[in-house]
Amino acid sequence: MHHFLLKEKPKEAEIISHQLMLRAGLICQLASGIYNWLPLGVKILNQISGIIRSQLDQAGFEEILMPLTQPAKLWLESGRYDAYGPEMLRFNDRKENAFLFGPTNEEVVTDIFRRYFKSHKSLPLNLYQIQWKFREDIRPRFGVMRGREFLMKDAYSFDLNQDSARATYQKYFATYLKIFQALGLEAIPMQADNGAIGGELSHEFQILADTGESEVFYEEALLEKIKAGIFTYDQLKNYYAATSEKHQPELSKKLKLKSKRGIEVGHIFNFGTKYSQAMKALIADDKGVMIPVNMGSYGIGVSRLVAAIIEASHDDKGIIWPKMVSPYQVIMVNLTPKNQAVNQLAKTLIELLKQAKITFFHDQAPISIGQKLASADLLGFPKQIILGAKDLEQGVITVKDRKTADKQKIKIANLTNLVDLIK
Amino acid sequence: MHHFLLKEKPKEAEIISHQLMLRAGLICQLASGIYNWLPLGVKILNQISGIIRSQLDQAGFEEILMPLTQPAKLWLESGRYDAYGPEMLRFNDRKENAFLFGPTNEEVVTDIFRRYFKSHKSLPLNLYQIQWKFREDIRPRFGVMRGREFLMKDAYSFDLNQDSARATYQKYFATYLKIFQALGLEAIPMQADNGAIGGELSHEFQILADTGESEVFYEEALLEKIKAGIFTYDQLKNYYAATSEKHQPELSKKLKLKSKRGIEVGHIFNFGTKYSQAMKALIADDKGVMIPVNMGSYGIGVSRLVAAIIEASHDDKGIIWPKMVSPYQVIMVNLTPKNQAVNQLAKTLIELLKQAKITFFHDQAPISIGQKLASADLLGFPKQIILGAKDLEQGVITVKDRKTADKQKIKIANLTNLVDLIK
Numbered sequence: 001m002h003h004f005l006l007k008e009k010p011k012e013a014e015i016i017s018h019q020l021m022l023r024a025g026l027i028c029q030l031a032s033g034i035y036n037w038l039p040l041g042v043k044i045l046n047q048i049s050g051i052i053r054s055q056l057d058q059a060g061f062e063e064i065l066m067p068l069t070q071p072a073k074l075w076l077e078s079g080r081y082d083a084y085g086p087e088m089l090r091f092n093d094r095k096e097n098a099f100l101f102g103p104t105n106e107e108v109v110t111d112i113f114r115r116y117f118k119s120h121k122s123l124p125l126n127l128y129q130i131q132w133k134f135r136e137d138i139r140p141r142f143g144v145m146r147g148r149e150f151l152m153k154d155a156y157s158f159d160l161n162q163d164s165a166r167a168t169y170q171k172y173f174a175t176y177l178k179i180f181q182a183l184g185l186e187a188i189p190m191q192a193d194n195g196a197i198g199g200e201l202s203h204e205f206q207i208l209a210d211t212g213e214s215e216v217f218y219e220e221a222l223l224e225k226i227k228a229g230i231f232t233y234d235q236l237k238n239y240y241a242a243t244s245e246k247h248q249p250e251l252s253k254k255l256k257l258k259s260k261r262g263i264e265v266g267h268i269f270n271f272g273t274k275y276s277q278a279m280k281a282l283i284a285d286d287k288g289v290m291i292p293v294n295m296g297s298y299g300i301g302v303s304r305l306v307a308a309i310i311e312a313s314h315d316d317k318g319i320i321w322p323k324m325v326s327p328y329q330v331i332m333v334n335l336t337p338k339n340q341a342v343n344q345l346a347k348t349l350i351e352l353l354k355q356a357k358i359t360f361f362h363d364q365a366p367i368s369i370g371q372k373l374a375s376a377d378l379l380g381f382p383k384q385i386i387l388g389a390k391d392l393e394q395g396v397i398t399v400k401d402r403k404t405a406d407k408q409k410i411k412i413a414n415l416t417n418l419v420d421l422i423k
Numbered sequence: 424m425h426h427f428l429l430k431e432k433p434k435e436a437e438i439i440s441h442q443l444m445l446r447a448g449l450i451c452q453l454a455s456g457i458y459n460w461l462p463l464g465v466k467i468l469n470q471i472s473g474i475i476r477s478q479l480d481q482a483g484f485e486e487i488l489m490p491l492t493q494p495a496k497l498w499l500e501s502g503r504y505d506a507y508g509p510e511m512l513r514f515n516d517r518k519e520n521a522f523l524f525g526p527t528n529e530e531v532v533t534d535i536f537r538r539y540f541k542s543h544k545s546l547p548l549n550l551y552q553i554q555w556k557f558r559e560d561i562r563p564r565f566g567v568m569r570g571r572e573f574l575m576k577d578a579y580s581f582d583l584n585q586d587s588a589r590a591t592y593q594k595y596f597a598t599y600l601k602i603f604q605a606l607g608l609e610a611i612p613m614q615a616d617n618g619a620i621g622g623e624l625s626h627e628f629q630i631l632a633d634t635g636e637s638e639v640f641y642e643e644a645l646l647e648k649i650k651a652g653i654f655t656y657d658q659l660k661n662y663y664a665a666t667s668e669k670h671q672p673e674l675s676k677k678l679k680l681k682s683k684r685g686i687e688v689g690h691i692f693n694f695g696t697k698y699s700q701a702m703k704a705l706i707a708d709d710k711g712v713m714i715p716v717n718m719g720s721y722g723i724g725v726s727r728l729v730a731a732i733i734e735a736s737h738d739d740k741g742i743i744w745p746k747m748v749s750p751y752q753v754i755m756v757n758l759t760p761k762n763q764a765v766n767q768l769a770k771t772l773i774e775l776l777k778q779a780k781i782t783f784f785h786d787q788a789p790i791s792i793g794q795k796l797a798s799a800d801l802l803g804f805p806k807q808i809i810l811g812a813k814d815l816e817q818g819v820i821t822v823k824d825r826k827t828a829d830k831q832k833i834k835i836a837n838l839t840n841l842v843d844l845i846k
Binding site for chain 2: 001002004025028030031034035036037038039041042043045046062063064065066067068069070071086089090091093094097099101108111112115116117121122125127129132134136138148149366
């Protein structure tokens with residue numbers, strides 16, 4: 001594994017996640033709001049995508065993949081081609097057909113639906129994809145938090161009627177909370193119109209971070225329930241949670257609301273027959289009457305999540321990855337790589353980690369001891385195995401926990417303890 | 424799981440893989456040469472990508488992800504912006520900066536390299552990605568075999584000198600043969616300049632298919648060695664293999680060459696310092712002299728592979744997936760879904776398959792028995808479990824092998840045999 005560490009603090013980065021992603025070598029900028037993902041960054045993207053995919057598959061949602069380039073004609077049908085404005089990147093292809101780089105996929109997925117499904121018997125249907133999108137932000141900033149080219153999980157639901165659509169919506173609500181928990185995050189659903197969680201079928205999901213972009217207000221009991229793994233809409237709908245935009249200040253005192261900073265990482269939304277009506281995605285109901293299918297869309301910003309996780313989990317030394325998304329569980333730092341006995345020990349450890357299926361980053365960069373320890377903290381994998389001649393004389397190795405900074409000496413004679421400690 | 428089967432034979436499809444991909448519901452066209460990937464199609468893409476990734480990771484190559492949109496200025500530096508012609512999709516962004524939709528990534532990866540690496544001590548370095556590309560084919564056709572938007576694995580190597588570059592090249596050569604074997608395919612490397620496998624550092628990999636696009640000539644002993652798992656360049660370099668373009672006809676008889684049809688699925692190529700010189704990607708050699716880094720690029724057409732696999736493995740009833748890439752190992756067909764006892768048996772089988780971690784597609788589409796059996800053959804998963812009231816009376820279920828069409832009756836009293844048969 002090669003390091004892609006930056007030595008200097010990147011000047012262009014205004015927020016901490018952007019600084020740390022550049023310094024730790026997760027990304028580097030290709031153009032304004034457009035980033036290359038370097039090896040560690042890709043590992044995290046793949047890890048997050050895998051966790052999301054696994055939860056959505058378990059919920060019975062079906063993965064598809066829609067192209068990045070979309071013909072304009074579908075957007076003319078829905079009426080959004082003119083409405084969308086300069087945030088949409090438009091171009092002509094070689095034959096002068098109008099195209100665009102997809103910022104979202106309601107039109108394309110509605111077109112797929114109407115080509116294959118004509119009966120309520122095929123419903124409900126849920127299709128999702130994990131795919132790159134492009135939005136022409138007028139002022140891209142904050143790294144991948146507000147980039148132009150970004151990775152999203154977008155899902156689309158198809159239901160016979162509003163009742164069925166509500167049940168589907170609530171399934172996404174619970175699945176989203178499960179996903180964020182599986183990612184090691186605490187996410188709070190916020191009703192997008194007024195404070196109470198119940199009500200309209202539109203929620204955003206915010207994760208708490210001191211450096212978050214917006215102020216959020218919520219009842220502590222709501223967060224407690226979510227932490228306890230209570231995800232059903234019915235059990236949460238009576239609690240209050242809102243961003244400052246929607247917050248009703250008079251309720252702060254009355255409900256003893258907590259006020260913290262948050263970052264939006266997901267949004268779920270039922271829009272009924274908006275696109276199915278315009279694009280004639282009709283299904284036969286149980287009486288054989290053709291009616292427009294009821295739809296919703298459900299997004300999670302995958303590349304944005306990487307930044308959000310770092311905003312929520314870092315210290316002055318660097319990133320602190322939650323175990324579930326960390327690209328490696330362990331970094332192995334050899335302080336005395338010229339010592340043959342220590343190198344031999346390193347080899348033994350590598351075999352042990354491989355056998356135990358613990359993923360590890362073996363730092364072999366030709367840098368000083370101080371730089372090695374600092375970069376181990378910067379990279380932020382949960383555990384650090386530190387080897388050196390001095391420890392070896394005592395018959396031990398040092399295992400450091402990145403989050404607590406606790407160090408433990410493990411006897412080399414008893415290395416199986418190491419596996420237990422790390423797993 | 425929903426079916427996305429087409430009832431009629433698609434008129435627009437000229438070749439068998441395109442027909443079968445449309446009929447089996449792997450893809451549907453969004454625009455000329457641009458395809459939506461439907462649930463079964465995505466599963467295969469993910470499966471293939473996973474196998475490729477795992478082999479490349481094992482070889483020590485490092486995964487990155489470069490954006491789809493690229494600034495034109497890098498291509499002006501390399502000199503290819505004007506040279507590339509109308510196959511490159513160009514556009515201006517919101518601020519009138521010239522951009523393009525990446526058809527390949529030599530410029531971007533060279534730019535990454537020069538920003539991070541300055542010393543021969545960091546070499547060799549191998550970076551790869553699995554990412555969508557766009558090429559403005561003047562006449563897109565044959566489905567995803569020759570599409571405009573397509574998924575590729577592209578890898579790039581960085582070496583100090585030609586000796587080291589040759590060793591790297593040979594590593595890709597062997598890794599590619601391993602990848603195709605892991606995908607259940609027989610791929611033959613063909614020297615891109617003249618027939619003998621040895622020689623210039625440029626090979627394409629062809630898989631054999633009666634319906635292949637080009638004629639290929641090769642020594643049977645070469646294919647035998649590859650089938651036997653002999654992948655090293657040194658052991659294969661003296662054999663002859665060539666496409667008709669490069670073939671020397673006088674050798675056909677002399678070497679007793681086989682002549683078959685083939686489909687190109689990969690290409691490896693060392694181009695030395697072409698881009699590093701133009702873009703000043705310089706490294707300090709062991710004397711401290713700054714020299715341009717030696718590079719190569721290595722591609723596998725991932726979306727094209729799906730079509731190529733079908734061309735190589737189908738019959739008049741449909742697709743025959745190699746076990747390794749099949750989206751599901753089993754399709755379960757219930758001939759009498761109104762029979763409660765059979766439904767109960769289906770449930771038992773589902774539990775059994777889940778426990779044994781055998782992936783299965785449970786066909787519950789409301790179609791006739793004949794359609795069910797035909798669509799099971801069309802979809803092409805390796806095994807079919809066929810349940811029905813008649814079999815149940817005899818205390819058996821039927822397991823059909825898709826490839827051989829052999830049917831076996833398994834006693835319900837002894838269902839563990841089923842797992843052995845399928846695994």
